Amino acid sequence: MDQSPETFRGMVERHQARVFSIAFRILGETGVAEEVAQDVFLELHRNLGRIENDEHVAAWLRRVACHRATDALRRRAARGDAAAEEYQDGMALRPVVRDLAPVMNRVEQLLLTLPPSQRAVMLLRYQEDLEPENIAVELKMPLATVRSYLQRGVKMLRAKAERTLKEYSRG
């Protein structure tokens, strides 16, 4: 593939929203998400020689963005950052997640309550509109795991959405 700066810039402009959205929705923070998204593009630049076409670029970026964002989340968790681990099956969203309200919509906030790898699967399904078979290939996961993550993810989000709605209406 052409490795000129102009071509690479074109790639960044075409795919920046997708990569940033994945990083942002897995990490829940604009600053860290931008940092991770930039790193993903720099990694793409280093690997341009192995990329075949634009479709391959999109798949490569999705996969690497999911992995790098999840890695960043784990590093944050290892440092003991409370914001990183919001994904227990709790009754309500923790304050730290509620603080994101001005930037994130309700679904995005609820998504942060899922385990990171499940977030990635949900994003590829509902943001990127990929079929479970393609998600399994891109994330190198068994198809059964992908289906199970999707089923459980939707169920958990639905339950949490209903709960937060009730809490909200109770005032």
Add this chain to the structure above:
Amino acid sequence: MVERIDDFERELKEKLRVRPAPVGFADRVMARVPARRTWSWKWLGMPAWRWAVVTLLVAGMVVGGVEREREQRVAGERAREQVLLALRITGSTLRDVQQKVNTGGQVKFSQKGAGRTVLEKDEQ
């Protein structure tokens, strides 16, 4: 397999649409891309003293290489001459021995002069 999508999943799709990247994102990525090193004609435009230093270094390496090769050749020739001399001496000694043996005299070796083996005939 087509899966049924309910209202909640539709809402998920709606709310999880791709977000725009922050303004200036592409510029910031491009600023971090390492510049590729390419050969440039600018190298030819370096000052004369640099060219002189480069020329002297290259000339020094060439002259040094040639001189070393010459020294090795001279040493090789000297060694060859010594080997040939030794062979000549050995040959002449063997010829003398052969001669004495043929004439039936006793032959004894003695060291005379500068390390040369000399044959002496015992006239008994």
